Amino acid sequence: MTIPATYAAIITAAGRGTRAGDGPPKQWRVLTGESVLARSIAAFAAFPRIVVTLAPEDMAQGRAELPASVMLVAGGASRSDSVRAALESLEGSGVTHVLIHDGARPLISAEVIAGVVAALEGGAPAAAPALPITDALWRAEDGRVTGSASREGLMRAQTPQGFALDAILAAHRAHPEGAADDVELAIRASLPVTVTPGDEDNLKLTYAPDFARAERILGGMMDIRLGNGYDVHAFTAGDHVWLCGVKIPHDKALLGHSDADVGMHALTDAIYGALAQGDIGRHFPPSDPQWKGAESHIFLRHAAGLARQMGFRISNADVTLICERPKVGPHAGAMARQLSEIIGIEQDRVSVKATTSERLGFTGREEGIASIATVTLIKA
Numbered sequence: 001m002t003i004p005a006t007y008a009a010i011i012t013a014a015g016r017g018t019r020a021g022d023g024p025p026k027q028w029r030v031l032t033g034e035s036v037l038a039r040s041i042a043a044f045a046a047f048p049r050i051v052v053t054l055a056p057e058d059m060a061q062g063r064a065e066l067p068a069s070v071m072l073v074a075g076g077a078s079r080s081d082s083v084r085a086a087l088e089s090l091e092g093s094g095v096t097h098v099l100i101h102d103g104a105r106p107l108i109s110a111e112v113i114a115g116v117v118a119a120l121e122g123g124a125p126a127a128a129p130a131l132p133i134t135d136a137l138w139r140a141e142d143g144r145v146t147g148s149a150s151r152e153g154l155m156r157a158q159t160p161q162g163f164a165l166d167a168i169l170a171a172h173r174a175h176p177e178g179a180a181d182d183v184e185l186a187i188r189a190s191l192p193v194t195v196t197p198g199d200e201d202n203l204k205l206t207y208a209p210d211f212a213r214a215e216r217i218l219g220g221m222m223d224i225r226l227g228n229g230y231d232v233h234a235f236t237a238g239d240h241v242w243l244c245g246v247k248i249p250h251d252k253a254l255l256g257h258s259d260a261d262v263g264m265h266a267l268t269d270a271i272y273g274a275l276a277q278g279d280i281g282r283h284f285p286p287s288d289p290q291w292k293g294a295e296s297h298i299f300l301r302h303a304a305g306l307a308r309q310m311g312f313r314i315s316n317a318d319v320t321l322i323c324e325r326p327k328v329g330p331h332a333g334a335m336a337r338q339l340s341e342i343i344g345i346e347q348d349r350v351s352v353k354a355t356t357s358e359r360l361g362f363t364g365r366e367e368g369i370a371s372i373a374t375v376t377l378i379k380a
Ligand SMILES: Nc1ccn([C@@H]2O[C@H](COP(=O)(O)OP(=O)(O)OP(=O)(O)O)[C@@H](O)[C@H]2O)c(=O)n1
Pocket: 012, 013, 014, 015, 016, 017, 018, 019, 020, 027, 053, 075, 076, 077, 078, 079, 080, 082, 083, 102, 103, 104, 105, 204, 205, 206
């Protein structure tokens, strides 16, 4: 759904996460490769403006780790204080509606957000997601059940909670005592609140075991793809070869339309393969004279960029060069460095190795070099 230009998202992340136990505050903990807060912010990427509340002592970390486009506001002692500071920062900005979301709910879905926005666009001054209660409710004391309670009409509240900015700002100003959430303040201010569909996966990380549950959910949502690539180039007369972005003096050269970097071509094809996006020939046709003599990093950069565009990160890459000569071992580190820089991942996630074919076949007869590559892409 398209988010109207006058909407803003407020992500609350100024809490200390005391119930989550030891370790950094929960919003800074890492869930399958990305911080909880980065995930929560990413879910609102379509919003024209994002305000994040942070504890004053976390501001430096926020500036270093969060996207430069988000606005950081110092939070207060309670969640309500933090939200109010963010709301005040938006007054007079032209923003008409805000969605207020817990930074500690990183599994928020586009559907839940769209439900809230649709209700506001339909004219509701306030709307928030919730779920019905499916368990019986008891009262208990000292480990013993003392009674039961009706679940009739009770809902479990979630975020993001959406409001017309002026209405929720007025509610906060009128009730500085605060509340558990913004809907509670809206109700105190007599604002009608529309209930929109919540989502079981939109859990708030509160206690230590919640992190394992979130990882299990993310594991189920994860799209993991393997790609393989294979390439061969024949030798011709010359005095050097390009292998995985490194120029190696040799008594022959590799023949090709581009610079004939056989390792880089195999890796490029592995990425296209994992994305089911064809191969180098489809994106850079050899019949097109503009790619004559082209440096192969252009192809690899394109494939890695396409992966990012399609929402994947490259988790690792493994390239094998098959040749009798030149010796690859002394250059393998430099090659891995080049590849890791081009595809934008850490060097310890890239492997370049070589094997001979025991003097068998075309590589054994030193007629050319072959390469195979494998890559893993992850979308979480
Ligand atoms: N002064 C505060 C307190 C909380 N929050 C944010 O509000 C959300 C929901 O609050 P909660 O789960 O209670 O977080 P914490 O206060 O961090 O947790 P705890 O109560 O266990 O310390 C969290 O994203 C939290 O960072 C905030 O912005 N400012």
